[in-house]
Amino acid sequence: MSQRLVEIWVGLFVALGLAGFLVLALQVSGLAEIRQQPGYQVAASFDNIGGLRERAPVSMAGVRVGKVERIELNPESHQAEVILRIDQRYDRIPVDTSAAIYTSGLLGEQYVGLEAGWEDETLGSGDRITQTQSAVVLERLIGQFLTRMQD
Amino acid sequence: MDTARSVKGEAMEAAENRDEMLARVRGLCVRRGGRSIFDGVDLDIRRGQVTAIMGPSGTGKTTLLRVLGGQLRPQAGEVHVLGEAVPQLSRAELYALRRRMGVLFQSGALFTHLSVFENVAFPIREHARLPEPLVETLVLLKLEAVGLRGARDLMPAELSGGMARRVALARAIALDPALMMYDEPFAGQDPITMGVLIDLIRRLNDALGLTSVVVSHDVHETFAIADYVYVLADGAVIAEGTPAQLNASEAASVRQFVDARPDGPVPFHYPARSLADELTGGRGS
Amino acid sequence: MIGAIQGLGRRTLDGLRGLGEAVLLMLRILRAAPEVVRRPRLLIEQLYVVGVLSLVIILVSALFVGLVLGLQGYYTLVDFGAEDAVGTMVALTLVRELGPVVTALLFAGRAGSSLTAEVGLMKATEQLSSMEMMAVDPERRILAPRFFAALLAVPLLAAIFSAVGVFGGYLVSVGMIGIDAGAYWSNMQNAVTVQDDILNGAIKSVVFGFLAGWIALHKGYMATPTSSGVSRATTMGVVHTSLAVLGLDFLLTALMFG
Numbered sequence: 246m247s248q249r250l251v252e253i254w255v256g257l258f259v260a261l262g263l264a265g266f267l268v269l270a271l272q273v274s275g276l277a278e279i280r281q282q283p284g285y286q287v288a289a290s291f292d293n294i295g296g297l298r299e300r301a302p303v304s305m306a307g308v309r310v311g312k313v314e315r316i317e318l319n320p321e322s323h324q325a326e327v328i329l330r331i332d333q334r335y336d337r338i339p340v341d342t343s344a345a346i347y348t349s350g351l352l353g354e355q356y357v358g359l360e361a362g363w364e365d366e367t368l369g370s371g372d373r374i375t376q377t378q379s380a381v382v383l384e385r386l387i388g389q390f391l392t393r394m395q396d
Numbered sequence: 397m398d399t400a401r402s403v404k405g406e407a408m409e410a411a412e413n414r415d416e417m418l419a420r421v422r423g424l425c426v427r428r429g430g431r432s433i434f435d436g437v438d439l440d441i442r443r444g445q446v447t448a449i450m451g452p453s454g455t456g457k458t459t460l461l462r463v464l465g466g467q468l469r470p471q472a473g474e475v476h477v478l479g480e481a482v483p484q485l486s487r488a489e490l491y492a493l494r495r496r497m498g499v500l501f502q503s504g505a506l507f508t509h510l511s512v513f514e515n516v517a518f519p520i521r522e523h524a525r526l527p528e529p530l531v532e533t534l535v536l537l538k539l540e541a542v543g544l545r546g547a548r549d550l551m552p553a554e555l556s557g558g559m560a561r562r563v564a565l566a567r568a569i570a571l572d573p574a575l576m577m578y579d580e581p582f583a584g585q586d587p588i589t590m591g592v593l594i595d596l597i598r599r600l601n602d603a604l605g606l607t608s609v610v611v612s613h614d615v616h617e618t619f620a621i622a623d624y625v626y627v628l629a630d631g632a633v634i635a636e637g638t639p640a641q642l643n644a645s646e647a648a649s650v651r652q653f654v655d656a657r658p659d660g661p662v663p664f665h666y667p668a669r670s671l672a673d674e675l676t677g678g679r680g681s
Numbered sequence: 682m683i684g685a686i687q688g689l690g691r692r693t694l695d696g697l698r699g700l701g702e703a704v705l706l707m708l709r710i711l712r713a714a715p716e717v718v719r720r721p722r723l724l725i726e727q728l729y730v731v732g733v734l735s736l737v738i739i740l741v742s743a744l745f746v747g748l749v750l751g752l753q754g755y756y757t758l759v760d761f762g763a764e765d766a767v768g769t770m771v772a773l774t775l776v777r778e779l780g781p782v783v784t785a786l787l788f789a790g791r792a793g794s795s796l797t798a799e800v801g802l803m804k805a806t807e808q809l810s811s812m813e814m815m816a817v818d819p820e821r822r823i824l825a826p827r828f829f830a831a832l833l834a835v836p837l838l839a840a841i842f843s844a845v846g847v848f849g850g851y852l853v854s855v856g857m858i859g860i861d862a863g864a865y866w867s868n869m870q871n872a873v874t875v876q877d878d879i880l881n882g883a884i885k886s887v888v889f890g891f892l893a894g895w896i897a898l899h900k901g902y903m904a905t906p907t908s909s910g911v912s913r914a915t916t917m918g919v920v921h922t923s924l925a926v927l928g929l930d931f932l933l934t935a936l937m938f939g
Binding site for chain 3: 433453465487491492493494495497498500501502503505506507518519523564567571621
């Protein structure tokens with residue numbers, strides 16, 4: 246095998262390996278999110294976010310419109326402060342839209358579902374969604390069920 | 397006695413000062429696996445001469461070459477090659493010294509993945525930054541010296557044993573070493589190849605101003621070209637001298653070796669009980 | 682009784698001596714690194730032998746492993762209604778574990794054994810010895826390029842393995858079973874991070890490449906110069922590399938993901 250042919254094959258091999266890394270980084274991992282579309286931030290408070298994680302999807306009418314960017318605990322109100330990032334193209338969401346935490350499937354991950362309001366005014370960057378519904382926590386549900394049974 | 401030894405010592409010192417001794421071994425002791433291979437061996441390798449190391453199989457002749465080349469460290473003794481004390485050298489110093497040595501291994505040990513040309517070019521390319529045309533010229537000259545210039549593009553697998561050894565020889569002299577060592581160069585060769593090798597060893601030694609050490613047990617061939625011979629047996633030098641002197645020697649061990657007698661100081665039978673005992677189960681006859 | 686204890690002691694000492702030999706050899710090989718950089722031709726030749734020639738087995742194995750992961754993953758998850766998570770499962774399994782480990786095991790069997798056999802044979806036919814006597818250090822000329830080639834090739838092969846495996850999972854779960862493609866990729870992207878998963882997997886594959894190259898070359902270099910010696914060295918090289926990879930994988934996983 247001539248030296249030149251060997252070098253070409255080795256070059257291809259290394260290129261293939263680097264391409265593998267790129268594929269892993271961009272297609273398989275969450276790095277894809279970095280090259281994200283422009284969007285704006287909206288805040289929402291929840292009593293209990295359940296199993297909601299950062300980068301969980303935000304959807305409206307079942308269509309994905311953004312993702313959860315940050316989750317923090319508000320030290321004064323002792324509520325969970327969730328920062329949502331909505332894609333720029335969905336900029337006509339009414340200010341009285343409500344946000345609730347749902348579970349996809351039976352054991353799936355949790356996501357934020359938005360239910361559209363009726364106001365004309367729309368949400369902009371830095372606004373807050375006031376009507377929120379916490380995640381359903383299974384133990385609470387069982388507790389409620391048992392209490393109701395006793396009635 | 398004392399006078400004789402001191403005279404000999406002075407002569408030797410004088411010889412060294414004139415740089416007549418290319419290599420010197422004093423009191424060499426080598427033990428491998430509990431066995432003593434050498435027990436106090438003294439040798440002199442004189443510049444410009446073909447010195448032969450001979451002896452029965454298993455006396456450690458190849459081990460001696462390994463000690464000279466620094467591949468084996470002796471338990472005791474001095475080994476001086478080209479002015480350097482070999483066992484004390486660091487790895488880097490040893491490698492620097494080896495550039496001035498050439499070794500022809502018994503099997504030739506050519507690199508099987510390289511052609512004849514590439515094999516001979518290997519040491520040249522590794523140690524000298526020469527332009528390719530010059531390398532090619534050098535390689536062809538070395539191959540011409542051993543008579544194999546026409547085989548330059550063959551692979552080692554395509555060579556006969558004798559040809560492989562000649563290529564290995566060309567490779568060993570590629571850097572014009574000061575000392576050439578041959579490990580059993582005649583072993584298992586047909587008469588023609590043997591003749592070629594004998595001729596080459598002597599001619600190269602004289603034409604290139606080499607000093608050669610030939611390890612062999614082929615008495616006839618070696619005596620034909622050696623200037624000085626050491627006969628080793630049982631870990632010591634049992635005889636030394638020119639081929640003429642050895643041929644005239646009366647010592648039993650030398651006579652057995654030179655005349656190729658099957659029995660003598662080196663016995664035919666490996667030590668065992670008497671045959672009568674063995675066959676009758678020790679009950680006696 | 683005394684004999685058994687003495688045997689144990691002797692074996693331990695032999696093992697330790699062997700390990701010490703191996704460490705010293707590795708130090709000398711590492712010191713030869715600048716020379717390898719100065720003569721890239723040797724490294725490139727070896728990258729071809731251990732890297733390019735391993736591509737076929739890596740690609741085919743990765744595809745099948747990915748297909749099986751997708752299939753088995755679906756069968757297991759569908760009972761929990763969580764079949765949308767199959768992408769996540771396939772990707773994490775590959776990137777964190779199977780990519781580095783299976784690649785290293787396949788490498789040991791294919792490239793590692795060929796390295797051991799080649800070096801062992803060169804030793805048995807006195808080629809290494811004659812190289813020494815030509816004042817060329819075989820550890821620098823022969824061993825170092827092969828080691829660094831293994832060190833570079835294994836991580837590259839592992840990345841290729843993981844990528845192809847994920848694609849295999851996609852083929853089976855989206856193409857064959859009918860899971861939503863968007864769900865496959867988006868769930869996966871949510872779960873796999875570059876810092877925690879991909880980077881740790883890459884670190885593992887570098888460590889495994891180091892081990893595979895080291896063990897294969899050491900075994901060949903120290904082989905008894907007979908045909909049975911070389912054969913034994915080749916087998917032992919593959920066995921020891923496999924055990925070392927699996928053992929170290931547990932250690933690394935506990936450290937990285939614990």
